[in-house]
Amino acid sequence: MAVLTSRFADGLAVGTDLVAAAEAAVRQALAGLSGPADLVCFFICGEDPDEVAEAGLRAMRMAPGAQVIGCSATGVIGDGRGVELSSAVSAWAASFGAGRATAFALETLRTSDRFVVIGLPDREPEDRVAVLLADPYSFPADAFVEHSREVLGDLPLVGGLANGMRGQGSVRLFAQGEMYSEGAVGFVLNGPINVGTVVSQGCRPIGPTMVVTRAEDNLLLELAGQPALARLEDIVSGLDESERELVASGLQIGIAMDEYAEIHERGDFLIRGILGIDPEREAVAVGDVLDVGQSVRFQVRDAAAADEDLYALLDAHAEERGQVDGALLFSCNGRGAAMFGSSDHDALALQDTLGPIGMAGFFAAGEVGPVAGHNHVHGFSAAILAFAGAPPDGPFRRA
Numbered sequence: 001m002a003v004l005t006s007r008f009a010d011g012l013a014v015g016t017d018l019v020a021a022a023e024a025a026v027r028q029a030l031a032g033l034s035g036p037a038d039l040v041c042f043f044i045c046g047e048d049p050d051e052v053a054e055a056g057l058r059a060m061r062m063a064p065g066a067q068v069i070g071c072s073a074t075g076v077i078g079d080g081r082g083v084e085l086s087s088a089v090s091a092w093a094a095s096f097g098a099g100r101a102t103a104f105a106l107e108t109l110r111t112s113d114r115f116v117v118i119g120l121p122d123r124e125p126e127d128r129v130a131v132l133l134a135d136p137y138s139f140p141a142d143a144f145v146e147h148s149r150e151v152l153g154d155l156p157l158v159g160g161l162a163n164g165m166r167g168q169g170s171v172r173l174f175a176q177g178e179m180y181s182e183g184a185v186g187f188v189l190n191g192p193i194n195v196g197t198v199v200s201q202g203c204r205p206i207g208p209t210m211v212v213t214r215a216e217d218n219l220l221l222e223l224a225g226q227p228a229l230a231r232l233e234d235i236v237s238g239l240d241e242s243e244r245e246l247v248a249s250g251l252q253i254g255i256a257m258d259e260y261a262e263i264h265e266r267g268d269f270l271i272r273g274i275l276g277i278d279p280e281r282e283a284v285a286v287g288d289v290l291d292v293g294q295s296v297r298f299q300v301r302d303a304a305a306a307d308e309d310l311y312a313l314l315d316a317h318a319e320e321r322g323q324v325d326g327a328l329l330f331s332c333n334g335r336g337a338a339m340f341g342s343s344d345h346d347a348l349a350l351q352d353t354l355g356p357i358g359m360a361g362f363f364a365a366g367e368v369g370p371v372a373g374h375n376h377v378h379g380f381s382a383a384i385l386a387f388a389g390a391p392p393d394g395p396f397r398r399a
Helices: 018-031 049-061 141-146 228-237 241-250 303-321 336-340 345-354
Strands: 008-014 039-045 067-072 075-078 081-084 088-094 100-110 115-118 127-134 157-161 173-175 178-180 184-190 194-200 210-216 219-223 251-256 269-278 283-286 295-300 324-332 358-364 367-371 374-378 382-388
Touching: 008 018, 008 075, 008 081, 008 324, 018 039, 018 049, 018 088, 039 049, 039 075, 039 358, 049 067, 049 088, 049 173, 049 178, 067 100, 067 127, 067 184, 075 088, 075 345, 081 336, 081 345, 088 324, 088 358, 100 173, 127 141, 127 194, 141 374, 157 324, 157 358, 157 382, 173 184, 194 303, 194 367, 219 228, 228 269, 228 283, 241 251, 241 295, 269 295, 269 374, 303 324, 303 336, 303 345, 303 382, 324 345, 324 367, 336 345, 345 358, 345 382, 367 382
Parallel strands: 008 358, 039 067, 127 157, 324 358
Antiparallel strands: 008 088, 039 088, 067 173, 075 081, 075 358, 100 115, 100 184, 127 184, 157 367, 173 178, 194 382, 210 219, 210 295, 219 283, 251 269, 251 295, 269 283, 324 382, 367 374
């Protein structure tokens, strides 16, 4: 059943008849609005890509007056819960009043020495945020997002990498009545829309923050003047047995995004994986390029840390922005039942902290969201686009 709000509503339908499920989910979402929809997003989990395509085309026809986008996924979120690896469709509808949504589809062209992405709308001064749903097999999502500032300026970019139950070749994307089997789709929000972002990377720190004193590309050689591997071993030796198990199963590193901050708090680090170690060079390989002078801190990830991080960030967002009326949630497909034992965890966290809002999304193969003002692709994260009312004493703000 749809969650009723004045401006945002969601729907969820489970069943093997994907066309019927798409009709039911979109109908629920539209019925929850107090006025006509300006934007509709839908997400489809189904075994057969052709059936997913048919369901998506049907969903788009149900909201002819709105901007409409959607994608396939291995799990969907709606009606306050998640559904993974089962045939289901979730939908989300929004009415923005004086605000405007502009949908787009992106195509990648290859030149002699690089990729060129075409299809983005021209930037406007009142743009608030852009949402991106991309096929990870055909679209250069990492490069596009990491270099998005060159095209989008400081515009926040939020979203997720789509997937299909059959992996490569089964992704289906939808925008404005068309179906795409590669590329990316999305929308830009413009005008008086009070929207904010939350990116929960689901980690907690171990050991102190340290400065990189020697590095080669993604190889971390020295921390605070000492071999990086020796520093890591010192930290691990001071942990209890349960924490050492977390290090063995999922060690991460946080890269401070603002070197001028006196204190680096939760959300100030960009989390990247540890790829391995080089005992001969006493080095640690990191899933990103590191520069001398950057501050880093080792991190671990488990269900308890991810739960704590998400709730803390949502509470902080609600305190800063006030009442949230609706949200889009892009949750990693490594979360849900695999991490928490329940597909509902992230959806319930939003309900617990923000209330029974109109909220939908999907389990992504990678999540897109800003950390410390810079857009990145993440893993094992929850990226959230949250919509609130007007600030009580100020103008509408960018996300």
